[in-house]
Amino acid sequence: MNKWLKKIGIVMMLPGLLLLSACGASSTSNNTGSGGSSGIQERTIKAGIGLNEDHPQGQALKKFVEIVDEKSGGKLEVKPFYAASLGDDQKMTEALQGGLQEITIPSTSPLVGMVKEFGIFDFPFLFNTAEEADAILDGPIGQKLLDKLPEHGLIGLGYWENGFRHLTNSKHAVETAEDFEGLKIRTMQNEVHLDAFKALGANPTPMAFSEVFTALESKTVDGQENPLATIKSNKFNEVQEYLSLTKHVYTPFVFLVSKKFWDQLSEEEQTILKEAAVEAGQYQRQLSREEDANAIEEIKASGTKVNEVSDEEKEKMKEIIQPVIDKYAKEFGQELVDELMKEIENVRK
Ligand code: KDG
Numbered sequence: 001m002n003k004w005l006k007k008i009g010i011v012m013m014l015p016g017l018l019l020l021s022a023c024g025a026s027s028t029s030n031n032t033g034s035g036g037s038s039g040i041q042e043r044t045i046k047a048g049i050g051l052n053e054d055h056p057q058g059q060a061l062k063k064f065v066e067i068v069d070e071k072s073g074g075k076l077e078v079k080p081f082y083a084a085s086l087g088d089d090q091k092m093t094e095a096l097q098g099g100l101q102e103i104t105i106p107s108t109s110p111l112v113g114m115v116k117e118f119g120i121f122d123f124p125f126l127f128n129t130a131e132e133a134d135a136i137l138d139g140p141i142g143q144k145l146l147d148k149l150p151e152h153g154l155i156g157l158g159y160w161e162n163g164f165r166h167l168t169n170s171k172h173a174v175e176t177a178e179d180f181e182g183l184k185i186r187t188m189q190n191e192v193h194l195d196a197f198k199a200l201g202a203n204p205t206p207m208a209f210s211e212v213f214t215a216l217e218s219k220t221v222d223g224q225e226n227p228l229a230t231i232k233s234n235k236f237n238e239v240q241e242y243l244s245l246t247k248h249v250y251t252p253f254v255f256l257v258s259k260k261f262w263d264q265l266s267e268e269e270q271t272i273l274k275e276a277a278v279e280a281g282q283y284q285r286q287l288s289r290e291e292d293a294n295a296i297e298e299i300k301a302s303g304t305k306v307n308e309v310s311d312e313e314k315e316k317m318k319e320i321i322q323p324v325i326d327k328y329a330k331e332f333g334q335e336l337v338d339e340l341m342k343e344i345e346n347v348r349k
Contacts, residue, residue: 038266045078045261047103048086048095050209055233056291057105057253058082060160060284067276076272078103088208090189097153099260105253107162108145109190115148117332118254120340122192123325125318127250127344130161130289135347137252141340146254155262157277160253161288162227167248168240169223170216173307175244177316186212186224193249195324200317216240227251228295229288237304246309248317255281 047064051057058080065078086092086101089110095101108118120126120141127133136142137159146156167174169183180200187193189206197204205221215221216239224236225248231237255277262270300306329337 038268040072040075040266040269040272042075043077043269045076045102046081046086047078047105048081048084048092048101049105050084050089050092051082051230052233053080053082056229056284056287057160057162058233059287060280061105063283064276064280067279068272071272071276072269076269084210088210090208093154093256096256096258096261099258102258102261103256105160105255107188107251108159108254109188109193109251111254112190112192114152115145117145117148117336119190119192119328119332120337121252122190122249123328124196124248124321125314126340128348130163130250130285132344132347133161133250133252134285136340136343139343141336141343144336149256150259153259155257155259157255157257157274158281160255160281161285162251162253163229163288163292164247165225165227165249165251166231167223167225167244167246168216168231168236168242168304169244170219170239170241171222173242173244173305174246175307175309176313177320179244184220184222186215186221192324192328195327196248196321199321199324212236213239225249227288227292228299229291232291232295232298237299237302240304243299243304243306244309245306246314246317248314253284 045068047061049057049061053059053062061080061082065080068076068078084092086095086104089104089106092101092104093106093111093114096104108121112119112122127136142159146158149156167185169185171183172179174180174183177200180197180202183202185197185202185204186207187197187204189208194204194206205215207215207221212224213234213236216224216236223240223242225246226234226236231240231243237243257273265273296306
């Protein structure tokens with residue numbers, strides 16, 4: 001699929017490439033903005049996400065559109081597409097690689113097949129607070145992973161917040177590690193999540209985000225796990241009787257730009273997109289944390305039974321999952337994982 005899209009992308013870009021080479025401009029410039037253009041040109045930029053417009057990610061994408069419009073004097077027009085209307089994360093990421101779409105903002109989890117090191121953020125119970133996550137993502141480790149994207153045809157401009165994930169299901173409350181036994185749980189398409197839920201005795205099913213509501217409604221799966229803002233925005237609580245506040249993983253979003261597109265931009269245009277992604281990202285994190293507090297009341301009011309999970313039980317879950325973390329630490333690079341754990345310890349001091 002990927003190679004097929006790349007061929008399409010190249011064929012569709014041929015006229016542009018011929019024009020660029022005719023005027024002597026470099027069409028395969030490095031990403032320092034020497035794509036042959038200067039100043040700010042009139043451009044239309046397709047930005048697709050999987051979540052709804054009312055989700056903090058959708059609200060922040062609207063903010064991004066406004067900031068880019070303002071900074072470019074209206075020349076750079078970002079067209080937002082919500083609720084996976086351009087396809088799921090995998091499809092939109094491939095569209096960026098093929099030069100058919102310019103921006104998407106997926107979770108890091110479905111990217112682990114491409115940049116395996118993103119998987120360190122899927123380690124359960126890695127972060128205790130969102131502030132810890134900010135420090136790591138915005139620090140040297142987060143940047144080291146973004147630097148691995150250009151070789152895959154992608155530019156990473158920073159991290160937004162998907163958030164701490166909690167479990168919903170239609171069978172029973174999950175209060176102990178044993179309560180996962182036998183539950184059919186939809187997970188992201190990510191090996192760490194799959195192995196972690198198997199270790200807990202659950203029966204995980206990987207699935208694209210856009211298919212989750214139907215799978216829950218039709219009882220194809222018993223449950224799913226996502227941050228509260230996502231559960232509320234996608235109305236999962238309407239088809240899930242139980243919400244257990246497991247807070248088992250913190251998932252980042254990564255702001256991706258097509259490298260084929262990025263290399264055509266002037267340094268001025270690149271700076272506008274970078275600054276806007278960072279400013280909108282700070283706004284998004286704030287919205288996400290406010291929504292996390294508000295969503296729980298709305299979910300309770302809808303009739304979903306909400307239970308806390310004790311620290312003792314979370315410790316038990318972490319012990320059960322530890323062999324999975326150890327296995328993937330070796331796969332992702334023990335040195336990187338040791339650096340990550342050391343950085344987190346430093347942040348906690
Ligand atoms: O595009 C939306 C997805 O990236 C995000 O919601 C991922 O948390 C996610 C899930 O459960 O798929």
